[in-house]
Amino acid sequence: MSAAVVGEDGVARCPWGSAGVLRDYHDVEWGMPVRGEAEMFERLSLEGAQAGLSWLTILNKRDRYREVFRGFDVDAVAAMTDADLETALLDAGIVRNRAKVESVRRNARAAVELRPDGGLEAFVEGFAPTRTPRPRTTAQLPTTSPESLALSKALKKRGFSFVGPTTMYALFEATGIVDTHLTGCHRRNSSGRWDA
Template identity: 40%
Template sequence: MDSHRHRCKWACGNMLLRDYHDAEWGMAIKDARALWEMLVLESFQAGLSWNTVLQKRENFRRAFAGFDPEKVAQFTEHDVQRLMQDAGIIRARLKIEATVKNAHAYLQMQAKGEDFADFAWGVAQQNFVKTEHSHALAQTLASEALSKELKKRGFRFVGPVIVYAWMQAAGMVNGHEPDCFRHHACE
């Protein structure tokens, strides 16, 4: 991508951020498993920079069995301890444990015939208010509603701020700055 195009301010730090912004961020993710992977990564990003997560993304994929919810749901305390020693990922016990719990919640939804992607997009669209989507917001009514519904289904570490970041990354809302060259493409 052209380095002279106007991008969201957060995407101008380095080539990794720029490439992620230009090729992935804000593009609609409709695949349930890919959407779950993004939610896991967003939960690990909480309190840190997205650049840190991007640098470790492949390590996360390796550590969490390719983000296969069936495999992650089988993780034991031994696996949590192993991951706590893995310098290739963000070693936060609560986030690791939440990922395992979230794999269980994902599978429980699946067992009940509820597709994770259809659920997430449905709740987000049902609660979306046109005036609330902005690159400057940290959370919205839609992210609050989706956070609440995720928690009802047993998900953890999914507060409205994390959920809003996830919604932006997954294209459920357009978080691109109005003068960013990707803004109209993600509308």
């Protein structure tokens, strides 16, 4: 049961974001809204890649993911060939799991199909809860919600993969759709979407 941790700079943060690359990610990016199809697609893809792994592993590989998957431009990824995916599977700069690599292209193609209905960003936002958690400690952090379960089911129905309810809850957290910064953290309500 960890509460917010005060760092050497005197700033209180969520315990996972107290040092190094994770601190930078916590302080600058995590929990902030994203705008645009490519931004949401990147977060969706990276959360899927993280399934079963540490977020630090994915964060350290993110720059290479951006190169391999064409800046997460949905049209460019949707157009990747089988040969492109085989090349990606040889790249030690990403997680070389065939199912996860293939899911990025599959999900890009599914995202293209969402455009007539408002696109990926609007689709994900459409499942935003009306309330957000107010965790004081890490023991109070949820890992799923009825909304993340509903989003997972809806995306799977539309042809997406690696979009389970826990992964979709992590997407909600990463993009500020829910705010799970601990109540003692200086970043609580940094998205401006929720009351602190």
